[in-house]
Amino acid sequence: MRTQVGIIGAGPAGLMLSHLLHQRGIESVVIDLRSREDIEETIKAGVLEQGTVDLMTQTGVGDRLHRDGFVHHGFNIAFSGEQHRINLYDLTGGRTVTVYAQHEVLKDLIAKRLADGGDVRFGVTDTSVEGLETEHPTVRFAHDGEQHTLDCDFVAGCDGSRTFTRFLIPEGEIRTDFFRQYPFAWFGILAEAAPSSDELIYAHSERGFALISTRSPSVQRLYFQCDPDTDPDDWSESRIWEEIEARVAGAGATIKTGSIFKKDILQFRSFVCEPMQYGRLYLAGDAAHTVPPTGAKGLNLAVADVHALDRALGAYFEAKDDGLLESYTRTVLKRVWRAQHFSWWMTSMLHRFSDATDFDVRRQIAELEMVTGSPSAAKTIADNYVGLPLT
Ligand code: DHB
Numbered sequence: 001m002r003t004q005v006g007i008i009g010a011g012p013a014g015l016m017l018s019h020l021l022h023q024r025g026i027e028s029v030v031i032d033l034r035s036r037e038d039i040e041e042t043i044k045a046g047v048l049e050q051g052t053v054d055l056m057t058q059t060g061v062g063d064r065l066h067r068d069g070f071v072h073h074g075f076n077i078a079f080s081g082e083q084h085r086i087n088l089y090d091l092t093g094g095r096t097v098t099v100y101a102q103h104e105v106l107k108d109l110i111a112k113r114l115a116d117g118g119d120v121r122f123g124v125t126d127t128s129v130e131g132l133e134t135e136h137p138t139v140r141f142a143h144d145g146e147q148h149t150l151d152c153d154f155v156a157g158c159d160g161s162r163t164f165t166r167f168l169i170p171e172g173e174i175r176t177d178f179f180r181q182y183p184f185a186w187f188g189i190l191a192e193a194a195p196s197s198d199e200l201i202y203a204h205s206e207r208g209f210a211l212i213s214t215r216s217p218s219v220q221r222l223y224f225q226c227d228p229d230t231d232p233d234d235w236s237e238s239r240i241w242e243e244i245e246a247r248v249a250g251a252g253a254t255i256k257t258g259s260i261f262k263k264d265i266l267q268f269r270s271f272v273c274e275p276m277q278y279g280r281l282y283l284a285g286d287a288a289h290t291v292p293p294t295g296a297k298g299l300n301l302a303v304a305d306v307h308a309l310d311r312a313l314g315a316y317f318e319a320k321d322d323g324l325l326e327s328y329t330r331t332v333l334k335r336v337w338r339a340q341h342f343s344w345w346m347t348s349m350l351h352r353f354s355d356a357t358d359f360d361v362r363r364q365i366a367e368l369e370m371v372t373g374s375p376s377a378a379k380t381i382a383d384n385y386v387g388l389p390l391t
Contacts (some may be wrong), residue, residue: 003029006139006152008165013285013302014158015109020310022116026317030120031141044102047296049387050095052303061108069100072199077372078251079204084372091382102299132279155281163287169278182268187226193258203248208352210247225351232263268292275329282309289336291343300387301339305332307390342384
């Protein structure tokens with residue numbers, strides 16, 4: 001088999017890259033270890049930046065998003081018994097976010113790739129990559145009981161935080177020590193219930209952080225800060241609802257409870273590798289960087305990476321210009337580090353650290369008063385939340 005770009009991983013980065021390349025006439029093959037059902041059903045975050053929405057709309061994968069997604073013009077921060085609204089729309093000159101689950105984005109991209117005749121293979125095994133230092137790297141894999149060798153011009157490593165492609169870069173050629181582990185996690189639930197709020201609520205409380213999000217008029221997504229070792233089975237429905245209620249109590253929000261049909265624990269890490277490329281290999285998305293979930297930047301960063309990679313590959317195939325490929329890492333890391341700072345900032349401002357002193361808590365409150373009370377500070381949070389334009 002022969003293709004121009006071998007893409008390893010059918011998550012947001014890999015599928016969007018394949019879709020964007022197809023739009024400019026560049027061929028790719030996408031492979032993934034997971035089944036299509038697994039990819040289409042795994043619950044992840046659900047907030048799309050304005051730039052992600054615009055890109056999906058412009059490239060013909062925005063129909064369902066516009067029909068079923070919810071445009072949010074603002075979000076709320078609750079602390080010290082009050083809610084404060086960040087008016088995203090006004091503060092950013094008309095930009096918004098859209099609540100639309102990541103696995104729905106993946107369903108849309110998979111459907112479009114297949115409708116456009118794209119080659120996407122699920123459930124592959126025994127993947128290996130060779131020749132990254134040459135002009136024709138190869139990807140070997142097994143699929144449906146057959147061995148395949150894919151000759152490519154480039155390989156894109158889009159295989160998420162459990163990446164193997166990052167480990168193809170020789171030690172000494174890559175730094176992997178930009179890492180921070182946080183001493184807490186999020187307990188996430190999906191519940192059959194009516195929305196508790198028209199807009200998201202990020203709540204700071206003595207019992208720890210809580211986030212009221214949504215998915216649809218009848219399904220809600222909520223999270224609360226927990227110990228990383230928490231076993232979801234130790235938490236009954238009533239205990240979960242009581243805990244969330246206690247955390248938002250006094251901030252003017254009434255939680256509408258309902259039957260909980262999914263519970264998960266999200267780990268908190270910040271990670272970046274540098275560079276994000278080696279020979280003919282380019283990494284994108286979680287294979288190269290991870291953010292803690294606060295602010296929902298993960299999928300949006302993956303989309304921004306492949307937006308840049310698509311343009312770089314386009315310049316190479318269309319004009320034999322490898323300037324954008326050479327500067328790929330430098331280009332995307334600017335945004336990656338901006339998002340790293342924002343996710344860390346939101347996390348550290350809103351969560352209860354186990355070793356926090358009264359001084360630390362008062363300092364957090366002062367910071368929350370600043371971001372909700374000062375128009376320039378509120379604009380900083382709003383600009384970052386809706387996301388920088390894709391340039
Ligand atoms: C969601 C996740 C986030 O990390 C966030 O900051 C906001 C919303 C969500 O899954 O709905």
